[in-house]
Amino acid sequence: xxxxxxxxxxxxxxxxxxxxxxxxxxxxxxxxxxxxxxxxxxxxxxxxxxxxxxxxxxxxxxxxxxxxxxxxxxxxxxxxxxxxxxxxxxxxxxxxxxxxxxxxxxxxxxxxxxxxxxxxxxxxxxxxxxxxxxxxxxxxxxxxxxxxxxxxxxxxxxxxxxxxxxxxxxxxxxxxxxxxxxxxxxxxxxxxxxxxxxxxxxxxxxxxxxxxxxxxxxxxxxxxxxxxxxxxxxxxxxxxxxxxxxxxxxxxxxxxxxxxxxxxxxxxxxxxxxxxxxxxxxxxxxxxxxxxxxxxxxxxxxxxxxxxxxxxxxxxxxxxxxxxxxxxxxxxxxxxxxxxxxxxxxxxxxxxxxxxxxxxxxxxxxxxxxxxxxxxxxxxxxxxxxxxxxxxxxxxxxxxxxxxxxxxxxxxxxxxx
Numbered sequence: 001x002x003x004x005x006x007x008x009x010x011x012x013x014x015x016x017x018x019x020x021x022x023x024x025x026x027x028x029x030x031x032x033x034x035x036x037x038x039x040x041x042x043x044x045x046x047x048x049x050x051x052x053x054x055x056x057x058x059x060x061x062x063x064x065x066x067x068x069x070x071x072x073x074x075x076x077x078x079x080x081x082x083x084x085x086x087x088x089x090x091x092x093x094x095x096x097x098x099x100x101x102x103x104x105x106x107x108x109x110x111x112x113x114x115x116x117x118x119x120x121x122x123x124x125x126x127x128x129x130x131x132x133x134x135x136x137x138x139x140x141x142x143x144x145x146x147x148x149x150x151x152x153x154x155x156x157x158x159x160x161x162x163x164x165x166x167x168x169x170x171x172x173x174x175x176x177x178x179x180x181x182x183x184x185x186x187x188x189x190x191x192x193x194x195x196x197x198x199x200x201x202x203x204x205x206x207x208x209x210x211x212x213x214x215x216x217x218x219x220x221x222x223x224x225x226x227x228x229x230x231x232x233x234x235x236x237x238x239x240x241x242x243x244x245x246x247x248x249x250x251x252x253x254x255x256x257x258x259x260x261x262x263x264x265x266x267x268x269x270x271x272x273x274x275x276x277x278x279x280x281x282x283x284x285x286x287x288x289x290x291x292x293x294x295x296x297x298x299x300x301x302x303x304x305x306x307x308x309x310x311x312x313x314x315x316x317x318x319x320x321x322x323x324x325x326x327x328x329x330x331x332x333x334x335x336x337x338x339x340x341x342x343x344x345x346x347x348x349x350x351x352x353x354x355x356x357x358x359x360x361x362x363x364x365x366x367x368x369x370x371x372x373x374x375x376x377x378x379x380x381x382x383x384x385x386x387x388x389x390x391x392x393x394x395x396x397x398x399x400x401x402x403x404x405x406x407x408x409x410x411x412x413x414x415x416x417x
Contacts, residue, residue, distance in 0.1 A: 002236045004282060004362045005029060006388060008323035011284055011360045014386070014394055020360065021285040021302035023371045024386040024394070025056075027064060029280040030367075031390070034068035037272070040247025044254070046267025050094040052228055053079040055273025055368035056281070060387055060397035062086040065276065073228075073271040074113070077104045084111055094225065094271065096139065096186060098161055102129040109133060116186050116225070120167040123174050137184030137225065138163060138171050140209065146189040148197050156189050165209070172219050184223040184269075185210060192231030192274060196242050199226055200249030203268075207257040214261065225269040226250070232278045234316050234365050241275065274368040281367020283307050283383075284322075287359045296333050298355045303337025304344040305380040307366055308373040311343040319347055322360040327353035335361065339378050371398075381406060 005026040014024075034049070041047040050073040051065045057079060062072060063086050071092035072083040083093055093113030097104060100118070102125060108115050109130040116137040117123065126132060141162030145155050156162075163171060172183060189202055203226060210221045233240050250268065258266055283306055289299030309315040319335060321327070329351040337344040346363055355361070374382045385398035407414070 002318045002320065002364050003325075004320050004322070004364070005280070006282060006284070006322075006362065008360060010388075011322055011362075014284075015286075015360075018384055018386055018394070018396060021283060021300070021306055022384040022386050022400075023281055023283050023306070023366060024388055025061065025277070025367055025397075026280040026388050028388075028390045030061070030064055030277065031068055033276060033280065034065055034070060036243050037247075037270070037276070038069060040243045041250070041268060041270075043247070043251045044268045046223065046265075048267065048269050049276070050092075050225075050269060050271045051276055052271050052273030053082060055372060056277045056370075057082055057372055058385055058398055059086045060395075061277065062088060066092070070276075073273075074108070077101075077107055080104070080107050080111060080113070089113070091135070094137075094269070096137075096225075096227075096271065100125075106130045114184065116184070117171065118161060118163075120163055120171045120174075123171060123178070127178060132175060132178040132180050134180060135182040135184075135222075136175055136180050137186050137223070138168055138175075140165070140168050140185060140187040140206070142187070142189070142205065148195065148201050161188065162186075168209075169213065169217060172213060172217055176217075176219060182222045183219055184225060185213070185221050186225040186227055188227035188229060188271075190229050193229050194231050194233050194238055194241060196245045196249060198229055199246045200253050202226055202229070203250045203253040204257065207253055210263065210266065211257060211261045214263065220263065221266060223267040223269055225271060227271045228273055228275075230270075230272055230275040232274055232365060234318065236318055240279075243275075277367035278365045278369070279367060281365070281370055283363040283366040283370060285361050285363065287355050287357050287361060290355075290357060295349075296331065298333045298335050298361075300335060300337060300346070300361060302346070302363075302383065303339045303378075303380055304341065305339065305375055305377060306337075306383050307346065307363060307370050308375065309369060310346050311341065312373075317346060317366065318364040319350065319352060320362040320364065321353050321355055322362055324353040324359070329353055331355070339380065341377075376401075376406060379406065 090112040095108035096116040098118040139162040285300040285302035291297035304311040335347040382401040
């Protein structure tokens with residue numbers, strides 16, 4: 001079962017100030033999860049989590065995680081600026097981008113962030129833009145398919161990210177010749193894995209590669225970034241990942257591979273987004289219509305502009321009808337939004353308790369890649385983001401978009417008419 005972190009009574013109090021729809025985040029859950037991650041990797045003195053800003057680009061969230069010892073993983077100029085404005089600079093930033101404009105390399109270098117190169121051809125661009133920094137990382141793509149226990153998890157060979165092994169070795173040699181002194185390795189081989197074996201398996205691949213790099217180039221890496229990929233169970237029948245077991249699995253690989261090679265001082269980094277935030281965010285929406293045709297529909301005041309994943313991927317997000325948590329799920333509904341697209345549905349043929357107009361629906365696991373993927377199709381506006389504080393109070397951390405915001409980019413044209 002999935003249990004919301006917010007009750008019907010709390011929602012009824014919140015909407016007196018902040019009407020639905022809104023995204024709300026659980027500060028207590030976020031902090032506790034960050035501390036679990038830190039405990040899981042406490043065996044590695046240099047461990048650091050760089051939160052993937054793309055998952056939840058909201059300064060209040062970045063600041064909470066920074067207070068818990070996390071840096072940020074940025075992939076654009078806007079994310080770099082948001083980190084800077086949130087008080088996160090220097091080696092607290094990992095800049096992992098692709099098809100990167102020169103000005104973004106320059107800004108990352110200005111902030112003192114660690115640049116993670118996606119391709120060997122970017123070395124020349126970086127050199128000509130801002131020079132090769134003393135500390136740098138390279139992204140690896142092993143190609144082919146990535147499997148765990150004969151189960152294919154993903155297809156790195158089809159991904160646009162990273163360098164081949166041959167390019168990687170050449171890149172380190174070039175970077176060293178250009179004056180780089182401290183090197184890192186990064187790879188992302190699968191997305192949203194719900195298995196405790198992903199990180200240990202990935203770590204084994206990268207740790208062995210690190211030993212090979214040292215042996216064949218003389219370059220000893222100072223850190224390995226396992227990137228993201230640890231997922232969350234969106235459906236209520238699955239067990240969540242055990243981060244303590246994952247950390248222990250990585251430790252075993254570390255001691256088996258790196259310690260005998262004299263590389264016990266190497267730091268392990270992560271760049272988690274979904275794992276850090278998804279379960280600690282809800283999209284709260286109100287049932288405003290019902291429709292009885294060939295199917296039973298409940299229309300809500302949120303739409304795919306607030307949460308794109310179900311429309312874009314057919315992704316499942318669990319729904320709780322606030323106040324009816326223990327009622328029988330004896331009705332079958334499509335829960336739909338207002339966009340002029342038939343895929344604007346949060347649920348299809350979902351068994352739920354009877355829903356009446358005015359009921360509040362809590363859509364689970366929207367803390368990552370929820371509000372972040374919002375858009376303005378049909379002129380629908382982005383909803384507010386709220387923070388449920390540890391003391392039970394609620395703070396608005398991003399106001400809802402207004403029509404003035406929406407029209408701002410064409411106001412000059414209008415005014416000239």
